[in-house]
Amino acid sequence: EAQVTQNPRYLITVTGKKLTVTCSQNMNHEYMSWYRQDPGLGLRQIYYSMNVEVTDKGDVPEGYKVSRKEKRNFPLILESPSPNQTSLYFCASSLWSAPGTGEQYFGPGTRLTVT
Amino acid sequence: GENVEQHPSTLSVQEGDSAVIKCTYSDSASNYFPWYKQELGKRPQLIIDIRSNVGEKKDQRIAVTLNKTAKHFSLHITETQPEDSAVYFCAASVPNYGGSQGNLIFGKGTKLSVKP
Numbered sequence: 001e002a003q004v005t006q007n008p009r010y011l012i013t014v015t016g017k018k019l020t021v022t023c024s025q026n027m028n029h030e031y032m033s034w035y036r037q038d039p040g041l042g043l044r045q046i047y048y049s050m051n052v053e054v055t056d057k058g059d060v061p062e063g064y065k066v067s068r069k070e071k072r073n074f075p076l077i078l079e080s081p082s083p084n085q086t087s088l089y090f091c092a093s094s095l096w097s098a099p100g101t102g103e104q105y106f107g108p109g110t111r112l113t114v115t
Numbered sequence: 116g117e118n119v120e121q122h123p124s125t126l127s128v129q130e131g132d133s134a135v136i137k138c139t140y141s142d143s144a145s146n147y148f149p150w151y152k153q154e155l156g157k158r159p160q161l162i163i164d165i166r167s168n169v170g171e172k173k174d175q176r177i178a179v180t181l182n183k184t185a186k187h188f189s190l191h192i193t194e195t196q197p198e199d200s201a202v203y204f205c206a207a208s209v210p211n212y213g214g215s216q217g218n219l220i221f222g223k224g225t226k227l228s229v230k231p
Contacts, residue, residue, distance in 0.1 A: 033219065042121075042204060042223040043159065058218055059116070090158060103149070104219070106158040 121222025
């Protein structure tokens, strides 16, 4: 089954404790992306990657890191989480191609709480 | 950078009526405009999209129109049904080098309620 998976789905952590949210897709997509969703603010892009070893900042990259060592995986790293990073996080993937064929398939989401 | 404004933030209609959601964007280089639907507690899913070389696209009860000159695009849902109730997001994609999909900027969303 074609899908995007994220782990963990729920996480409660404390300020400053490094964490990683994993994202994996089995559709051989080149393009992968991370978003955070906050009430009243919609979806905001954190980072995206057009292919292995190619990443770029989205709108709200501060406090986050990503890596793309393999095509299928795109982990999101919070080196020193803070309470303002409490949010619902979505990973998404799509084919790397000309615009118009870039439907993004979203993962199920990770609800992160930083106390 | 690109900025996408979406209106209204909430919309309530009677079943069978039409619903229209409007978005404006700021970057004239944006060339791809998808619409996503997010049901409560679920992930966003693409419902329709349009490229900048097309003015209108239709898929059954859903249509999207694009006015490049005015930099706005709209989602039209006809004959609304209770299962259309959800949050709808518009987005605009600024192409990256090489013309591929780059940064995707979403509007803040519209909560649509369809009353039976």
